[in-house]
Structure formats: C-alpha cells, structure tokens
Amino acid sequence: MxxxxxxxxxxxxxxxxxxxxxxxxxxxxxxxxxxxxxxxxxxxxxxxxxxxxxxxxxxxxxxxxxxxxxxxxxxxxxxxxxxxxxxxxxxxxxxxxxxxxxxxxxxxxxxxxxxxxxxxxxxxxxxxxxxxxxxxxxxxxxxxxxxxxxxxxxxxxxxxxxxxxxxxxxxxxxxxxxxxxxxxxxxxxxxxxxxxxxxxxxxxxxxxxxxxxxxxxxxxxxxxxxxxxxxxxxxxxxxxxxxxxGGKSANVILEGADVAKAVKTGVGNAFLNSGQTCTAWTRMLVHRSAYDDAVALAGQVAGAFTVGDPFDPATRLGPLVSAAQRDRVLGFIERADAKLVSPSVPVPDKGYFVAPAVFADVDPDSELAQEEIFGPVLSIIPFDDDDHAVRIANNSRYGLAGGVWGEPDRAMAVARRMRTGAVDVNGGRFNPLAPFGGYKQxxxxxxxxxxxxxxxxxxxxxxx
Structure with missing residues (x-):
C-alpha cells in the first residue's frame, strides 16, 4: 500500500x-x-x-x-x-x-x-x-x-x-x-x-x-x-x-431514566473506535438511586466486548493506533485510584491492544476523570441531584459533547445547562448537518x- x-x-x-x-x-x-x-x-x-x-x-x-x-x-x-x-x-x-x-x-x-x-x-x-x-x-x-x-x-x-x-x-x-x-x-x-x-x-x-x-x-x-x-x-x-x-464528555443518567438502555448505549459510545473518539462519553454520571445497578451492568457490558483482529466479524474492539498510544492508556489504567469493575478480557499477544476497563467510585477531580485518555476506559461517578450532576459534568476544561437520559423535559433542562458543544438526549442520533465543535479547551x-x-x-x- x-x-x-x-x-x-x-x-x-x-x-x-x-x-x-x-x-x-x-x-x-x-x-x-x-x-x-x-x-x-x-x-x-x-x-x-x-x-x-x-x-x-x-x-x-x-x-x-x-x-x-x-x-x-x-x-x-x-x-x-x-x-x-x-x-x-x-x-x-x-x-x-x-x-x-x-x-x-x-x-x-x-x-x-x-x-x-x-x-x-x-x-x-x-x-x-x-x-x-x-x-x-x-x-x-x-x-x-x-x-x-x-x-x-x-x-x-x-x-x-x-x-x-x-x-x-x-x-x-x-x-x-x-x-x-x-x-x-x-x-x-x-x-x-x-x-x-x-x-x-x-x-x-x-x-x-x-x-x-x-x-x-x-x-x-x-x-x-x-x-x-x-x-x-x-x-x-x-x-x-x-x-x-479534545473532550472529556459526561453521560448523565438522571433519576428515573431507563438505566439499562442508558448504560448499554453509554458503554458502546465510550468504547467506539477503541475509545479513540474525541466525543466519547468517558464519564458516566449516575444518580445514586440507580448507581449500583449501573455499575454492575456497565462491567457486564464491557466484559462482553471481544478484542482482536479488526477483520474478524466477532471483534468489537480493535487495537489502539500505536504502541505509544497503547502504553499511554495502560499508564492511566495502572495509576487509577478507583474500583475496577470490568472483568478480565483476553487480548492478542501481538498488536497494540488494550482490554476494556470500567472504573467505579471515581473522584470527579482525579486524573481518570479529568484527562482525555483516548482508549477504552470508562469512569463512573455518582451524583445526588440534577444540580450536582451539572456541576460534575461541567467540571472539565473540555466541553465537546455529552449525553443526558431521563424524563424528556427534565433531560432537556439539564442538557441546556451543560457547557458543551453538543448533547444527545435519550440517545438522540448524531446529525452530520448540525454544527459540531466545542466550548472551552x-x-x-x-x-x-x-x-x-x-x-x-x-x-x-x-x-x-
């Protein structure tokens, strides 16, 4: 070639x-x-x-x-x-x-x-x-x-x-x-x-x-x-x-949301293209009433991702782009001061592969929640109410994308308060005709x- x-x-x-x-x-x-x-x-x-x-x-x-x-x-x-x-x-x-x-x-x-x-x-x-x-x-x-x-x-x-x-x-x-x-x-x-x-x-x-x-x-x-x-x-x-x-987007799951749909969609979004997506929802914010269920489900979903050959129809997670990117992502995982809730997933011996990693009880101010990792790494953070969720979502030097799940009017109200260039409400699809870009850095x-x-x-x- x-x-x-x-x-x-x-x-x-x-x-x-x-x-x-x-x-x-x-x-x-x-x-x-x-x-x-x-x-x-x-x-x-x-x-x-x-x-x-x-x-x-x-x-x-x-x-x-x-x-x-x-x-x-x-x-x-x-x-x-x-x-x-x-x-x-x-x-x-x-x-x-x-x-x-x-x-x-x-x-x-x-x-x-x-x-x-x-x-x-x-x-x-x-x-x-x-x-x-x-x-x-x-x-x-x-x-x-x-x-x-x-x-x-x-x-x-x-x-x-x-x-x-x-x-x-x-x-x-x-x-x-x-x-x-x-x-x-x-x-x-x-x-x-x-x-x-x-x-x-x-x-x-x-x-x-x-x-x-x-x-x-x-x-x-x-x-x-x-x-x-x-x-x-x-x-x-x-x-x-x-x-x-860059981006460090938040996926906000409000009280009363369809947790199963929000978590499954959120994990898929975070791991799209092996997590090498600037708009990836790499922070999952969950109301405390559904937090334990969301954590358990996110770990299960991540564990079902098959890592391997991009040309194998069973593969859902390919390699990272380079050895340097793989080593960078592994460094974040090794330094993480949070609870790893995803099971061990086998990866090929050769190639720049990283197994999907889901962390719970992540400190919103920690490296894991603040830095753009650009790999298959998801942080889950609890919140108490809508105001708390908005504060955590906006606690980032980035503002590129995000998601909100919940009763439509309530979710829209939270979406309007997020300081980010795009927000998907209840799984709204990406629109290639809509403006794309970010706030802040x-x-x-x-x-x-x-x-x-x-x-x-x-x-x-x-x-x-």
Missing part, C-alpha cells in the same frame, strides 16, 4: 526528499506501507498551486462547485469498500464499524455539502448594505488519525463548497486513506490546484502549513496541546484558525452543515 508521491496542482509529483514514513498495521505491528516525508519545500509548492487555483475556483458559481462535489461523492462512494479496508488496516477499526462510520460518515458529510452548494445563495440587505459571503482563501487542513477520512472530508468539502482551495496534511499514522480521496478527485475532475495533498509529520509539514504566509486559514483537529501551538503560529501572521480539540469554531461552511467564508458589506 505504498504511495510515493504528493498530489499537487492536479498532478502526482515527486517529493523534495527521499525520506519516507512507515505506516504500521496496529493489529499486527507490521509495516503496511510507506508515504513520503514531506518538507517545507513541498508545502511551498502545494501552497503555490493552491494560490494559483484560488481566483478561478473562488469565482466559480457555487452551484458549479456543488456539481464538482457531487462528482467527487460519486467517485468516493465507488471506493467505499477500499476506504473501510484501508482504515481497518492502518487504524484497526473493526470492519463493520469501518464500513458504517469510517466510510459511511464522510460520504454523508460530502453528500450534504454537495447539496448545500447546489442550493440557492442568499445575500441579505440591511438598509443600504448588501451582505455577501466570500471564500477566506487558501486553507491549510491538518487532520487526525482517529477518523482519518471523516475529519478530512469535514474540512475539505466545506472549504471547497465555500470556494477555498486546500493544502491537506493527514496524520502520519493513518495517511493512506487520504490518497483514496485524491484518486477520487482526479476521477471527478476537481480543477487543478483546488485540492493538494502533502504527507509528513506535524513538526515539519504541519508547522510549515500553520506558519505559511500564503495560507489564509488553518483548520486543525487533534490534541489541545498541538492546537495551542498551531494557534500561536497562525496568530503571528493574524491568520484565521478553526480548532476541534475543546476548540474554536464549528464544523459540518451550514455552520461548517461559514467557517471558510468572510463576510463583506457593500454599501449602495
């Missing part, structure tokens, strides 16, 4: 350096393939191509941009099986989940932006002013490894719909699936230079994009620490930044739907 070139200016071009990055299969610890290790010179070439293409793409009518995105969706949908398989290999997502989420979700997002761009463009009048929206310019998109195509499409599709051109740097841990998007762009006839792909490390390629004078906006998804560094680099040249960062800006489109636009007032 080796790829040896970059996609720049509508062509496959040789990298400036002969150095490569090995892509490791986390389930086998074997080298899956290699990609080029980009340099600042490669970024310069990609930014120049994006800049050259910008004026033509920006002035293309939005409906025509929508037609290009529609063709891109068709070309990418034809690669759905390859997408799921590639993500299964380079990330370790179980195949069934990879098909539904790692392939299905980005296709849904792309479909949404194609439709949005094809719709009517409104330019409201305010007194003697006409308010228009224009593309922000050249966008540097830096994406993470946990949802490697979805996070790419969430940025690229919105930016292209808005009339921006893009320089994309996918994670060096899971870069291969981004090449499938570039292949689809060629087939769909995306104009030269509108989408450019450069692989490499964050400290080299990511830093070059974030600090590049030719990049008008940086859109980043990843850790809060890296997001802070990118924001500093962009601030030095007053460039726009959108950041989707979970980020700045929003992705998805019309709100995501607006992130890549400037607002102009024309007086007449």
């Amino acid at each position: 080796t790829r040896d070139r970059f996609f720049v200016g509508g062509a496959w071009v040789d990298p400036a350096s002969s150095e490569v990055i090995e892509v490791i299969n986390p389930a086998t610890e074997e080298v899956l393939g290699t990609v080029p290790a980009g340099t600042s010179s490669d970024v310069d070439a990609a930014v120049a191509a994006a800049r050259d293409a910008f004026d033509g793409w920006a002035t293309t009518p939005m409906a025509e941009r929508g037609a290009v995105l529609d063709r891109l969706h068709t070309a990418l949908a034809a690669r759905a099986d390859d997408i799921a398989r590639t993500v299964g290999l380079e990330l370790g997502t179980p195949l069934k989940i990879a098909q539904a989420v790692q392939a299905g979700l980005p296709l849904a997002v792309l479909r949404g932006y194609a439709d949005l761009a094809a719709g009517p463009v409104t330019e409201p009048a305010i007194g003697n002013s006409l308010v228009v929206r224009e593309p922000v310019g050249v966008v540097g998109a830096i994406t993470p490894w946990n949802y490697p195509l979805h996070q790419v499409v969430a940025k690229v599709a919105a930016a292209l719909a808005a009339g921006c051109t893009v320089v994309l740097k996918p994670s060096e841990l899971t870069p291969l699936v981004a090449y499938l998007l570039a292949d689809a762009a060629v087939e769909a006839g995306v104009p030269d230079g509108v989408l450019n792909l450069v692989t490499g490390t964050g400290p080299v390629v990511g830093a070059a994009i974030a600090g590049h004078p030719g990049v008008d906006m940086v859109s980043f998804t990843g850790s809060t620490a890296t997001g802070r560094a990118i924001a500093h680099a962009a601030a030095d040249r007053i460039a726009k930044v959108a950041l989707e960062l 979970s980020g700045v800006g929003r992705e998805l739907g019309s709100f995501g489109l607006e992130e890549f636009q400037q607002v102009k007032a024309i007086q007449r």
